[in-house]
Amino acid sequence: MTNAVELRNxxxxxxSFVAVENVSLSIEKGTFLTLLGPxxxxxxxxxxxxAGLVNPxxxxxxxxxxxxxxxxxxxxxxxxxxxxxxLFPHKTIFDNIGFGLKYRNVPxxxxxxxxxRALEIVRLPGVEKKLPSELSGGQQQRIALARxxxxxxxxxxxxxxxxxxxxxxxxxxxxxLKQIQRQTGITTIFVTHDQGEALAMSDRVVVMxxxxxxxxxSPFDVYEHPQTEFVAGFLGNANFLQATVVAMQGEAVQVRxxxxxxxxxxxxxxxxxxxxxxxxxxxxxxxxxxxxxxxxPIMARIVDVDYLGALARxxxxxxxxxxxxALSSLHEKARSLGETVGVGIDPEHCRIL
Amino acid sequence: MAVSMLSxxxxxxxxxxxxxTLAALVLLMLVPIGIMLVYSFYKFQTAGVETPDLxxxxxxxxxxxxxxxxxxxxxxxxxxxxxxxxAVMGYPPAYFIAMTSFRHKWLLLLLLIVPFWISFTIRxxxxxxILGEKGVIxxxxxxxxxxxxxxxxxxxxxxxxxxxxxxxxxxxxxxxxVSLDGxxxxxxxxARSLGxxxxxxxxxxxxxxxxxxLGAGLLLSFVLAAGSYVTPQILGGRKDSLxxxxxxxxxxxxxxxxxxxxxxxVLLVLLGIxxxxxxxxxxxxxxxxxxxx
Numbered sequence: 020m021t022n023a024v025e026l027r028n029x030x031x032x033x034x035s036f037v038a039v040e041n042v043s044l045s046i047e048k049g050t051f052l053t054l055l056g057p058x059x060x061x062x063x064x065x066x067x068x069x070a071g072l073v074n075p076x077x078x079x080x081x082x083x084x085x086x087x088x089x090x091x092x093x094x095x096x097x098x099x100x101x102x103x104x105x106l107f108p109h110k111t112i113f114d115n116i117g118f119g120l121k122y123r124n125v126p127x128x129x130x131x132x133x134x135x136r137a138l139e140i141v142r143l144p145g146v147e148k149k150l151p152s153e154l155s156g157g158q159q160q161r162i163a164l165a166r167x168x169x170x171x172x173x174x175x176x177x178x179x180x181x182x183x184x185x186x187x188x189x190x191x192x193x194x195x196l197k198q199i200q201r202q203t204g205i206t207t208i209f210v211t212h213d214q215g216e217a218l219a220m221s222d223r224v225v226v227m228x229x230x231x232x233x234x235x236x237s238p239f240d241v242y243e244h245p246q247t248e249f250v251a252g253f254l255g256n257a258n259f260l261q262a263t264v265v266a267m268q269g270e271a272v273q274v275r276x277x278x279x280x281x282x283x284x285x286x287x288x289x290x291x292x293x294x295x296x297x298x299x300x301x302x303x304x305x306x307x308x309x310x311x312x313x314x315x316p317i318m319a320r321i322v323d324v325d326y327l328g329a330l331a332r333x334x335x336x337x338x339x340x341x342x343x344x345a346l347s348s349l350h351e352k353a354r355s356l357g358e359t360v361g362v363g364i365d366p367e368h369c370r371i372l
Numbered sequence: 373m374a375v376s377m378l379s380x381x382x383x384x385x386x387x388x389x390x391x392x393t394l395a396a397l398v399l400l401m402l403v404p405i406g407i408m409l410v411y412s413f414y415k416f417q418t419a420g421v422e423t424p425d426l427x428x429x430x431x432x433x434x435x436x437x438x439x440x441x442x443x444x445x446x447x448x449x450x451x452x453x454x455x456x457x458x459a460v461m462g463y464p465p466a467y468f469i470a471m472t473s474f475r476h477k478w479l480l481l482l483l484l485i486v487p488f489w490i491s492f493t494i495r496x497x498x499x500x501x502i503l504g505e506k507g508v509i510x511x512x513x514x515x516x517x518x519x520x521x522x523x524x525x526x527x528x529x530x531x532x533x534x535x536x537x538x539x540x541x542x543x544x545x546x547x548x549x550v551s552l553d554g555x556x557x558x559x560x561x562x563a564r565s566l567g568x569x570x571x572x573x574x575x576x577x578x579x580x581x582x583x584x585x586l587g588a589g590l591l592l593s594f595v596l597a598a599g600s601y602v603t604p605q606i607l608g609g610r611k612d613s614l615x616x617x618x619x620x621x622x623x624x625x626x627x628x629x630x631x632x633x634x635x636x637x638v639l640l641v642l643l644g645i646x647x648x649x650x651x652x653x654x655x656x657x658x659x660x661x662x663x664x665x
Contacts, residue, residue, distance in 0.1 A: 093566075107563070
């Protein structure tokens with residue numbers, strides 16, 4: 020089966036600035052793939068090069084098995100949704116959605132039927148005669164989505180489509196966008212800097228940094244098994260601990276933290292290690308358990324408490340002076356500043372980078 | 373509620389702040405126009421002498437004498453031709469400046485303003501040396517032996533239109549530029565992604581969205597052209613006089629102030645009507661936006 024989109028060694032440079040460096044990516048048909056990364060990491064540039072808005076300096080782009088490097092944008096069958104919606108302000112909603120169909124020479128009665136169907140999919144039936152300015156931001160984004168999917172594109176390209184919406188609406192649209200994608204089965208590439216969106220919506224996440232792919236995999240994979248420090252730091256709230264490998268225990272690794280405490284790492288390692296190696300252990304803040312019992316091997320002192328209602332965020336200092344952040348759900352009273360506590364870390368949730 | 377909470381002093385403040393402007397406008401514009409209106413009902417005795425016995429004589433003369441209507445018609449025609457030619461000639465450079473990826477866009481805009489640094493009259497006179505019998509064009513063509521007699525170009529309707537385009541084109545370009553510059557580039561990308569060629573995207577998106585600027589430019593060019601008298605005076609022949617020249621001659625040569633003021637009021641009202649019709653459909657704000665850049 021041919022992939023919906025295939026990028027082979029894409030490089031894109033503006034003069035001496037390299038926006039995207041040697042990126043290869045295969046996207047299976049029907050997949051919801053997210054390009055995740057900080058601004059300037061090249062994610063939007065990749066999207067724009069698939070759309071045909073920019074041309075790669077090197078490498079090949081294939082859409083639905085066809086090499087499209089030299090195919091102009093209007094002859095690539097793509098749906099594009101922008102952060103600022105980009106609805107035609109002088110055209111009615113009907114004309115906006117029907118726009119792509121008109122240029123595909125779809126007969127008028129069929130256009131009307133398809134527009135109606137698209138409005139039902141985005142749950143805004145009956146707004147055909149309105150102008151974009153008469154709709155709210157969230158509604159405009161739905162229309163933009165309807166306009167992009169009504170042409171049944173080979174791939175739907177979404178450029179931070181939710182970031183202009185306010186927080187509540189964003190969550191709602193997130194769910195709906197995912198539903199629409201599942202319902203229509205359109206291969207979707209979603210660009211965002213929001214890890215929450217990426218984890219919640221995607222089948223696959225591609226984490227990018229400085230024009231390169233850092234890691235790709237399922238949301239669970241990139242979150243639980245980060246391959247690089249960047250990925251671990253960008254997704255979620257990670258602690259990095261300096262440690263020395265003491266011994267290998269089958270799959271697990273025994274390490275000694277800088278302060279002398281021992282820790283069993285069972286979450287695997289990004290590269291091979293042997294006893295004596297200095298390593299970095301990553302553990303997520305929500306996996307660090309702060310307990311009053313002193314039976315656990317690692318002791319720490321609380322140096323900062325952020326009370327967040329349902330949660331408390333602690334900063335604890337270990338014996339060697341290393342600090343750890345811990346995010347605990349509060350079933351009882353929050354611990355107080357200066358208290359000595361035990362820090363429990365499940366071996367499963369530690370990983371060596 | 374909020375209104376009643378303002379103290380008397382706070383209510384007065386906007387008026388105090390507006391007072392200098394209002395006073396200037398009233399004293400320097402409304403009062404003189406009012407005086408002109410009154411003069412149009414005076415009776416013309418002989419050159420430079422009029423008597424304040426109010427009558428409709430001047431207005432009757434204007435409405436009944438086709439001599440004046442001819443001027444009006446010619447002025448409207450030449451102004452319309454000028455405005456349209458400005459639009460045709462102004463759109464491409466405005467489009468270029470708006471769409472270029474050239475980093476120093478301000479330089480291109482500055483180039484548009486540069487002509488304003490030279491006196492309007494001098495700029496107009498320069499055409500005499502270009503189009504005249506011994507002007508650059510005729511001299512070169514005769515020097516090359518392409519023509520034996522100079523081509524009459526100066527003191528024609530064409531040279532008047534040429535001169536007016538010369539002075540109005542920057543206004544047109546600026547107005548179109550402002551509305552083109554305000555168009556979200558994503559709209560063009562969106563249209564392209566939906567299947568438009570570059571040209572189709574221009575027709576569907578760019579052109580319709582730049583119409584307000586184009587309209588503002590047309591109105592401004594038309595109104596300024598219709599009110600001009602220096603350009604036809606310098607570059608036009610005897611029969612190329614426009615309504616402005618008619619007013620000038622009536623007041624300055626015939627010293628017939630009552631008729632001159634009548635004609636002035638007519639021009640003011642007619643151009644006012646054109647502007648009102650425009651603002652009904654386009655909104656005048658685009659003009660002020662264009663000028664404030």
